[in-house]
Amino acid sequence: MRDNHFVRTELIGLDVEVLSAPYSGIAGKVVDETKNTFTIESAGTERMVPKPGNEFRFTHEGRTFDIRGSEITHRxxxxIKKVR
Incomplete structure (x- = not known):
């Protein structure tokens, strides 16, 4: 599901799953975000995953959103200002 409004929300604290190899299978909560990376807490450890070249599945309010990292490579x- 694609929703431009969702891309403008705060992603820290949301459940996420990485869909792209070699990071596929990493799932957990977003605990930090920079322009080019997400830090995901998974199984008690924190993993830094680059946004470019990866696809992410977020769960928010009972819905899932698949987002390409290249679409959200902003601080x-x-x-919030750049994505329309």
């Missing part, structure tokens, strides 16, 4: 505070 979190700028993403």
């Amino acid at each position: 979190p505070e700028d993403r």
Whole structure:
């Protein structure tokens, strides 16, 4: 499911699953975000996953959203302004 409004929300704290190899199978909560990476807490450890070249499945309010990392390579505070 694709929703431009979702891309403008705060992603830290959401459940996420990485769909792209070699990171596929990493699933957990987003605990930090930079312009080019997500830090995901998974099974008690934190894994840094680059946004470019990866696809992510977020769960928010009972819905799932598949987002390509290249679509959200902005600083979190700028993403709200840039994505329309």
